[in-house]
Amino acid sequence: MTKLSEERGRLRQLAQESGASLASLSAMIGRNSSYLQQFITKGSPRKLEERDRAKLAEFFGVSELELGAPHAEPKEKSYVDSRRRGGSRSEWVEIARLDIGASAGPGTTPGGEQAFDAFRFSRAWLREQGLEAANLSAITVTGDSMEPLLRDGDDILVDRTPQPFRDGVHVLRLGESLMVKRVASAGAGRFALLSQNLAYPPVDVAAEDFEIIGRVVWKGGRI
Numbered sequence: 001m002t003k004l005s006e007e008r009g010r011l012r013q014l015a016q017e018s019g020a021s022l023a024s025l026s027a028m029i030g031r032n033s034s035y036l037q038q039f040i041t042k043g044s045p046r047k048l049e050e051r052d053r054a055k056l057a058e059f060f061g062v063s064e065l066e067l068g069a070p071h072a073e074p075k076e077k078s079y080v081d082s083r084r085r086g087g088s089r090s091e092w093v094e095i096a097r098l099d100i101g102a103s104a105g106p107g108t109t110p111g112g113e114q115a116f117d118a119f120r121f122s123r124a125w126l127r128e129q130g131l132e133a134a135n136l137s138a139i140t141v142t143g144d145s146m147e148p149l150l151r152d153g154d155d156i157l158v159d160r161t162p163q164p165f166r167d168g169v170h171v172l173r174l175g176e177s178l179m180v181k182r183v184a185s186a187g188a189g190r191f192a193l194l195s196q197n198l199a200y201p202p203v204d205v206a207a208e209d210f211e212i213i214g215r216v217v218w219k220g221g222r223i
Contacts, residue, residue, distance in 0.1 A: 007068040012040050014056075018060060019127055020133060021132070021134075024132055025056065025059070047068050048067060050069075057069075058094065091122065093120070093123050093126065094118040095121055095136045095157065096137050098114065100140075101139060118138075119220075121133070131217060135161045138156065140155055141180055146169075146181070146196045147196060148196065149169070150196070150219060156216045157217050158215070167185060168183065169181070169183075170215050171212075171213045173210060174193070190206055191205055191207060
């Protein structure tokens with residue numbers, strides 16, 4: 001078995017063990033959905049680019065050498081080292097914290113979607129919850145319309161996995177605004193955007209007027 005074949009086989013094994021699809025992993029590194037499938041099955045590209053290899057190695061918690069790094073692995077990002085608290089890194093996965101806020105009020109216009117930090121979650125816990133790390137991101141709640149469920153400054157984990165709609169708390173885009181609301185079907189192609197804070201009235205919208213970004217599956221914040 002050649003070194004390249006070993007790299008492709010190892011990547012396939014890591015993806016299967018983590019429960020992450022090759023399509024979602026491709027999206028995570030900013031490639032088209034078939035990129036890693038072609039790499040594994042067709043050997044195209046012949047090797048992973050350094051940037052892609054580094055992201056995948058960090059996601060799986062393995063050495064870049066396992067994915068084809070030609071020399072000694074570069075130093076890890078300092079914030080990864082500072083968050084190591086025992087146990088192997090393969091037991092944990094880092095979820096990007098995006099530099100945007102979802103309004104729990106009248107709505108805000110996001111200023112960007114750059115990751116500035118990360119939360120670490122147990123890989124086993126994510127698997128138990130039926131969550132795929134490549135489809136998750138963390139953002140900050142702004143405003144008070146979702147109190148007491150979500151408070152201003154809380155961090156929320158958003159699951160972007162495509163799935164049939166069901167009532168629940170979602171991050172959504174309405175016009176140019178990004179919001180977090182409880183979304184409920186009102187029938188006949190209409191939906192109600194509901195706040196937990198009763199000072200905010202429900203908002204009635206048509207299905208074509210808004211876009212659900214993802215479902216809120218976890219929250220964290222100061223007491």
